[in-house]
Amino acid sequence: AQSVTQPDIHITVSEGASLELRCNYSYGATPYLFWYVQSPGQGLQLLLKYFSGDTLVQGIKGFEAEFKRSQSSFNLRKPSVHWSDAAEYFCAATGGFKTIFGAGTRLFVKA
């Protein structure tokens, strides 16, 4: 069955520290991959997406993600976290008209 797994329910990092959020997918073929961010009580906003080509993709707000086919992973990274990055992050995959979401990782940022 197709699935997206985010192993970390929540992560706490200090402001200014680096961040990596993990995402693994299970699909018959390489799907199109996305990272979205959600602030409390709001909708989701696209951070970045991967379709093909360069496996390191850049997104908004200083985020980047690396696609690794051998590990079926699409991890999100940021070199230096800001307090405003505290939110919930969702990894998603689609191979057609339906998009599958991971359960999300909530990021806490401490001063």
Next chain:
Amino acid sequence: DGGITQSPKYLFRKEGQNVTLSCEQNLNHDAMYWYRQDPGQGLRLIYYSQIVNDFQKGDIAEGYSVSREKKESFPLTVTSAQKNPTAFYLCASRLAGTGGTGELFFGEGSRLTVL
């Protein structure tokens, strides 16, 4: 500005009542989606529509109904048959023709609470 508008933002319902959540988009997108969000479970697909007058069940369609009479509108009705309707509901849209390559655009959500 183009976008997706969901209303109401907050809704309270007594058990046994049907409620309808509105979703309107002015992005000229053909495909529209309804997701349900519960803590720790991510987003689960309720219904989706790729074109006017056509829609398909998602993974958790039981107790819900939709219509797609206009391209811009995709209302969701939560019926009394839905056993646990308290949740955050998100509407989204996407350009058709991009298949799975286009990202989803989301509204700001509607929080339904059953009293």
